[in-house]
Amino acid sequence: MTTEQKALVTATVGTLRAHGVALTTHFYRRMFEHNPELKNVFNMGNQQxxxxxTALAMAVLAYAENIEDPSVLVHAVTKIGHKHVSLDIRPEHYAIVGRHLIASIGEVLGEAATxxxxxxxxxxxGQLAKLMSGLESGLYQKAVSQEGGWTGWRPFTVKQKVAESTEITSFYLYPADGGRVADFLPGQYVSVRLFLPALNLFQPRQYSLSSAPNGEYYRISVKKEAGSQHPNGMISNRLHDFVHEGDIIELAAPAGDFTLETTKQTPVVLVSGGVGQTPLLSMLDYLTLTGSPRQVVWVHGSRNAQVHAFREPVADLVAGYDNVQQHIFYDTLAPGLEAKNHYTGIVDLQQLxxxxxxxxxxxxxxxxxxxxRKQVQDLTALGVPREAIHFEEFGPATLSV
Incomplete structure (x- = not known):
């Protein structure tokens, strides 16, 4: 880009801060009108x-703010790249998006869009698309280069459905072709694609892998969303209500950069709320199965014992390893739990x-x-360095802490 072009992009920062969501809303409406086939690629629940x-508006704003040195956005770009690979986004999609984005800028800004x-x-x-496509090409190549790896959508058989609580069920997924599955880093997710008759669309949804890598199957643990009619809840509820043992569903290869640093020997504190425990279960499972000597603290919050998934398996792990301890928070405590590292209320790390x-x-x-947001703020207040705090937000990245 020329100096003049960079200056023009930078000059739009104020407009993007004030009207970025209006721009991206117009963009998505325009793109789906002209390319309705992309409704099968994008998560319509997040659209709804x-x-x-909001996530796209934040990303466009961040790019404009850092147009002089986009390298400072490497972490955010990497996270988006992993999500795109999990959705089978390809270079040709960038051309479509670019055409509608530039047209939207012109239509929303009017005469100001010289x-x-x-x-x-x-x-x-174009520079951003080239950067993203290059990153994603590397991720695709890495996926297919390992044993059991693939790109695109691969059929898997649901061999087991196991109720973990009154709300959460685990699905044990084996390749329908009988082959092996690629290993993954503890904390990563897979995309599941289902056809939703109510929308007459295929819809993708990411679910964290909730067990350690094993080369044979993947396990996802899904919360049923009571009364939910938006597509995210429709996908989770369809898995619960209409997908049975023996059925086939489609998966993309594991992706995600919220992962356990397995080369370290430093202590690990795993802090989760509700179904947010799923990627951390994979980390805990990995640490115990590999006999890691690292100190591990498991902190989890749930409404009560009935909706608390994996309560007994985690308790068994804790009992079997001297270097693992747990702390559980419930909205209300049943009698007898007070003296067993159980607490009343939401997870409060300052209390611990x-x-x-x-x-x-x-x-x-x-x-x-x-x-x-609360846990990161509490940890920061307690003096924990920001670089030691890692978090995962389910869905598009809109959280700023």
Missing amino acids: TGKQQ PALLDAWTVAY NGNTLLSEADYYVCGPAPFI
């Missing part, structure tokens, strides 16, 4: 809630200061956005 529009400004954003988007703040530990946090 506005999360996808030919020079549109040219500048065309060049800027003496037990959980291990020296040089890495903290992995997963749960609803308000839960993550």
Whole structure:
């Protein structure tokens, strides 16, 4: 890009801050009108809630703000790249998106969208698309280069459905072709694609892998969303109600950068709320199965024991390993739990200061956005370095902490 073009892009920062979501909302509406086939690629639940529009607006703003040095966005770009690979996004999709994005800028800004400004954003988007496509090409190549790896959508057989609580059920997924499955890093997810008759669309949804890698199957643990009519809940509920043992579903290869650093020997604190425990279960499973000597603290919050999935398996793990301890928070406590590292209320790490703040530990946090925000703020207030705090937000990245 020329200096003048960079200046033109930077000059749109104020507009993007004030009207970015309006722009991205117009963009998605336009793109789906002209390319309705992409409704099968994009998660329409995130469209309905506005999360996808907000996430894209934040990404476009961040790119404009850092147009002089986009390398500072490497972490965010990597996270988006993993999500795109899990959705089978290909270079040709970038051409479609770019065409509609530039057209949307012109239609939303009106006379302010001069030919020079549109040219500048065309060049800027082209550079970003090239960066993203290059990153994703590397991820695709890595996926197919390992034993059991693949790209695109692969059929898997549901061999087991196991109820883990009144709300959460685990699905044990084996390749329908009889082959092996690629290993993954503890904390990663897979995309599941189902056909939703109510929408007459295929819809993707990411689910964290909830067990350690084993080369034979993947396990996802899915929460049923009571009364939910938006597509995210429809996918989870369809898995619960209409997908049975022996059925075939489609999966993309494991992806995601919220992963356990397996080369470290420092302590690990795993902090989760509700179904947010699923990627952390994979980490805990890995650490115990490999006989890791690392100190591990498991902190989990749930409404009560009935909806608390994996309560007994985790308790058994804790009992079998001297270097693993757990702390459980319930909205209400049943009699007899008070003296067994159980607490009343939401997860409060400050209440556990003496037990959980291990020296040089890495903290992995997963749960609803308000839960993550509170835990990160509490850890920061307790003096934990920001680089030691890792978190995963389910869905498009809109959380800023």
